[in-house]
Structure formats: structure tokens, C-alpha cells
Amino acid sequence: MYDSPPLAPSPTTAPGVAIEGARLVYGGVPLFDGLDLHLPAGRITALLGPSGVGKSSLLRLIAGLEHGAAGQVHDGAGAPLAGRVAYMAQQDLLMPWLDLVGNVAIGARLRRARPESARAARLLGELGLGDRLSARPAALSGGMRQRVALARTLFEDRPVVLMDEPFSALDAITRHELQALAAEKLAGRTVLLVTHDPLEALRLGHAVQVMAGRPARLEPALVPPGAPPRDPGDPELLRRQAELLARLARARAA
Numbered sequence: 001m002y003d004s005p006p007l008a009p010s011p012t013t014a015p016g017v018a019i020e021g022a023r024l025v026y027g028g029v030p031l032f033d034g035l036d037l038h039l040p041a042g043r044i045t046a047l048l049g050p051s052g053v054g055k056s057s058l059l060r061l062i063a064g065l066e067h068g069a070a071g072q073v074h075d076g077a078g079a080p081l082a083g084r085v086a087y088m089a090q091q092d093l094l095m096p097w098l099d100l101v102g103n104v105a106i107g108a109r110l111r112r113a114r115p116e117s118a119r120a121a122r123l124l125g126e127l128g129l130g131d132r133l134s135a136r137p138a139a140l141s142g143g144m145r146q147r148v149a150l151a152r153t154l155f156e157d158r159p160v161v162l163m164d165e166p167f168s169a170l171d172a173i174t175r176h177e178l179q180a181l182a183a184e185k186l187a188g189r190t191v192l193l194v195t196h197d198p199l200e201a202l203r204l205g206h207a208v209q210v211m212a213g214r215p216a217r218l219e220p221a222l223v224p225p226g227a228p229p230r231d232p233g234d235p236e237l238l239r240r241q242a243e244l245l246a247r248l249a250r251a252r253a254a
Contacts, residue, residue, distance in 0.1 A: 013159065014041050014188060017074075019035065019061070020074075021034055021035070021036065023069065031054035032215045035071070036218075038076070042190060046201035047194050047208075053212060053213075055164075055211055056164055058194075084159050088150065088166045090164050090165040090169065092148065094149065100134070107155065123154055127151050128147065129148065141174075142169060142170055143177070150166070160191075161189050161191045165195055166182075179204055193205065203228060203229050205224065207222070222240065222244060
């Protein structure tokens with residue numbers, strides 16, 4: 001039994017993210033060289049491109065996990081992002097021996113901080129898992145597991161969130177539901193979402209960028225109309241999807 005929890009705190013004012021002159025080399029071949037990218041504060045930027053172009057590596061660079069990289073990553077005012085970034089991977093990476101509350105609060109446990117089980121339970125409830133708090137991951141569907149992973153990301157309460165294809169392994173209906181949940185719960189944070197799904201990018205992104213070439217470059221951003229999460233059946237969104245698919249086809253040939 002968990003105590004009745006308070007509302008999860010809203011994120012602090014989200015900073016923008018600036019990547020300047022980024023360079024990363026693997027096996028003597030530069031993935032990108034002199035790459036610049038600006039993520040507007042409090043907005044979702046979706047990033048697409050061919051497999052192997054360096055999208056996940058760019059996420060790792062922003063997170064401070066690519067120690068062989070060159071260039072600068074800061075909040076737009078020159079301050080580092082350390083301590084202000086949360087990361088949501090494609091795999092849920094849940095601990096099988098922990099219940100859902102324990103999995104959501106795992107970061108606090110690893111930092112030897114107060115686990116805030118009540119806040120973790122509240123987040124799970126907001127994501128539709130309030131009746132499964134004591135369950136183990138093995139008892140959950142794939143969609144439920146990703147809801148737990150999203151709750152864990154939100155629990156960290158960081159203003160910058162990096163997402164690496166977090167919904168790609170889900171069926172279409174579950175993906176649609178989680179996209180809407182993510183747009184609601186991540187509102188006001190600065191988000192970089194890597195995806196291979198053009199419609200997902202257009203549905204969730206305030207701006208959509210395509211990464212292509214070797215070394216990789218970024219094409220001018222495509223800005224969908226309206227606010228996320230957008231209606232995937234909107235004719236204008238479908239027109240933009242056709243435009244984005246054409247960009248991706250050119251990127252693959254680059």
C-alpha cells in the first residue's frame with residue numbers, strides 16, 4: 001500500500017539546447033563534423049534519418065555520454081546541461097525483480113536519495129497503471145512496460161528529455177495512445193525525439209529535422225501546423241508526411 005501522493009512537481013523552466021561544431025568519429029570515419037543544432041526551449045524536436053547516420057550518437061552527445069566527441073553542448077546561455085537531462089531508450093530496461101513503483105523510482109535509489117514512492121505511484125496512476133503498482137514487469141504487456149518507462153523518465157523531473165525511438169516496438173493502437181500521453185506529460189520540457197516514423201514525428205514535433213549524409217548534416221526544419229499531439233488523419237498532416245517521406249528518400253540516397 002502506498003500513501004496518497006502529492007501531485008508530481010512541474011519541471012523547472014526548460015532551457016533551450018545548443019549543439020555547436022559537433023564532431024564524432026567512429027573507425028576513422030566522421031559521423032558528423034561541424035554539426036550545429038538548436039532545440040527551442042519547451043518544445044519537442046523530432047529527428048529522423050537513415051539508420052547509422054548518427055541520430056542515437058547525437059542523443060548520447062547531448063547526454064554527455066560520447067566522451068570522444070568534440071564541440072560544445074550547452075543551454076544556449078553557455079551553461080552545461082549536466083543534471084538537467086533525462087533519457088528514455090527504445091527498450092524499457094525495467095528491473096525484473098522490482099515492482100512498478102520500484103522501477104519508476106530506481107534513479108533515486110541509485111543516487112541513495114529518498115525514493116519518493118508516493119510520487120512514483122502517482123505518476124503510474126496518471127499513466128493508467130494505478131491498479132498495477134505491485135506488479136512485476138513480466139506480468140505487463142509491451143505497452144504497459146513503456147508506460148512504466150515513461151513514468152520513470154517523468155519521475156526524474158528533468159527539463160530536457162532525450163527519447164530514442166521509445167514507441168517503435170509497439171502496435172499501432174498502443175503507439176497512438178502513448179504518443180498522446182507523452183505529448184501531454186512532456187509539455188513545457190525541451191525534448192529531442194529520435195524516430196523512424198514520419199507520422200509520429202509530425203504528430204509530436206513542434207519541428208521536424210532530417211539528418212543525412214556522411215558526415216551527417218541537418219536539413220532545414222519542417223514545422224507542422226497546430227500543436228501536438230496532432231490528428232494523424234488530418235489531410236494537411238498527411239500532405240506533410242508525403243513531403244517528409246520525399247526528404248527521407250533523398251537522405252537515404254545521400
